[in-house]
Amino acid sequence: MSMKRQSQNVGWKLLQAPQGLGSPKPMIVRVETLPAKSYFAEHSHSWNQLVYAIAGALTVKADGRSLVISPEQAVWLPTGTKHSVGSLMGAEFRSLWVANEASPGITSRSTVIHVSPLLRALIVEAASLKQEDRHYAGRVIALILEQLRRAPPISGALPWPTHPGLLALCETLYADPANPRHSDKWGTEIGMSPRTLTRQFEREVGMSLRTWRQRLRLFKAIELLGSELPITEIALRLGYSSASAFIFMFRSEMSISPLQYRRNLSDAGGRGAT
Incomplete structure (x- = not known):
């Protein structure tokens, strides 16, 4: 089937809250x-x-934005924010519901935050x-809330388009970077001229397709480093x-080697713990 015919949720499974x-x-x-390919409808x-x-x-849609977040990132959604959450490749969801009376000092805007190793472990x-x-x-929750008050907002999430063809x-690129x-x-593939595709992509995502693909590789690297795949296999999967080329890119962007990043993940509590 041509990508041009695909709608936003074709092949995705609706999850019940x-x-x-x-x-x-x-x-x-x-x-x-x-x-994989499951989502909660907007609520x-x-x-x-x-x-x-x-x-x-996770794919998160809120406040007119659509983006993908890695295990180093989370999205804070204030009371009443309409949102939808899903996962293209599958995820271990650990969502926090926080009462209004417990949230003073936490931002009142929808915000992507950095999840520190301590916050993740908590x-x-x-x-x-x-x-x-x-x-x-009670003490663990108090520490989580304090960490949320201190968590820095970031812009490192992967922006996501809404146009069915670009989506x-x-x-496709996320599954095969x-x-x-x-x-x-x-x-x-999607029934656009290269010029129209370029303009539409930049309008929706805020960057060129080339830049987005570079960010995607880093994003996928972070995701794959949470697995047991060898570093060489990760490099080849990312293209x-x-x-050595992958390690150079990762170190340039993250100021740390992929191997040390993986060790830090393990020290923070281990992948997939519940």
């Missing part, structure tokens, strides 16, 4: 595994939400607590001709 969790007093941690809450995944990437810990751990849970293009096709080939 959990029932019976009640209102956060002061916080609820939702633990859920999102299958809002009468409380705040931190959208986060300890493994995998979220993993909070998700593992039992009902009888109430006193200890399909980005989904080594795909070598250029804009003229993509234009044929690099050698591990």
